[in-house]
Amino acid sequence: MRVTVRLFARLRDLAGSGELMREVEAPATVRTVWQSLAAEIPALVEYEGTMSVAVNAEYARMAAAVHDGDEVAFLPPVSGG
Amino acid sequence: MPLAAVTREPLDLQALTRDLVQGTPGDGAVAAFTGLVRHRNQGRTVHFLEYEAYEPLAAKALERIINEARETWPAIRMGMHHRIGRLEIGDASIIIVAASPHRADAFAACRYAIERVKQIVPIWKREHFEGGEIWLEGAPADPDDEQAKLIAHKIACV
Structure with missing residues (x-):
């Protein structure tokens, strides 16, 4: 199945793109999507302990299920305001 | 504009205030906060900032904060x-x-x-300063972190 991966701020810079299409094997979770991405782009690993994740623009946990067509976002620590 | 919004346009405090207090004769007070881009940060001379957002989630996070505030202060x-x-x-x-x-x-x-906002809204600042540029990173965003919520309450109620 196919998912859209969204990356922001420094994660986007490290990946060289803010939006990636990836094939993942079902059943998938946010964690499995992250693991295949981190294997592809090892520089991302430093964010594993501090990032937040979202599925279809709702905050989620690493264990959350991911389905075909979902948008999975990885968010570095925020700095708004 | 809706009451909670992420926008590329200049902000209009008067318009937002007007939208908020229209037709509410029970209001006796309006408090406002405006955050400004500052020319110094952590010893660096700042030229300008670039803000990036995960827009749909950022708008929802702003709404969430408004709802949280109304749980604590139901009259606002x-x-x-x-x-x-x-x-x-x-x-x-x-x-x-x-x-x-x-x-x-x-x-x-x-x-x-x-x-x-500083705890949970998915918005990031890229600081362009004299000598370089850098992504600023604050707290890991977790809207369900009760400890962070408690800290915000304590700061608000001193």
Whole structure:
């Protein structure tokens, strides 16, 4: 199945793109999507302990299920305001 | 614009205040907070900031903060606009307005809201300073972190 991966701020810079299409094997979770991405782009690993994740623009946990067509976002620590 | 919004346009505090207090004769107080782009940060001379957002989630997070504030201060109403894109020194990056029958709740809700923005709204600053540029990173965002919420409440209620 196919998912859209969204990356922001420094994660986007490290990946060289803010939006990636990836094939993942079902059943998938946010964690499995992250693991295949981190294997592809090892520089991302430093964010594993501090990032937040979202599925279809709702905050989620690493264990959350991911389905075909979902948008999975990885968010570095925020700095708004 | 809706009461909670992320926008590339300059922020308009008067318009947001007007939208918030229209037709509410019970209001006795309006408190407002405006965040500005500052020319110095951590010893660096800042030229300008670029704000990036995960826009749909950022708008929802602003709404969530308004709902949280209303759980604590049920009489308030709140509007909150965050600007993104390139902002120059002195530009407003965020405006928060809280209206309430009495001033204490309005002040506290405003203070609570800006603390929560810094904790959970998926927006990032890229600082362009003399000698380079850097992504600023604050707290890992977890809207369900009760400890972070408690800290924001304590700051708001001192």
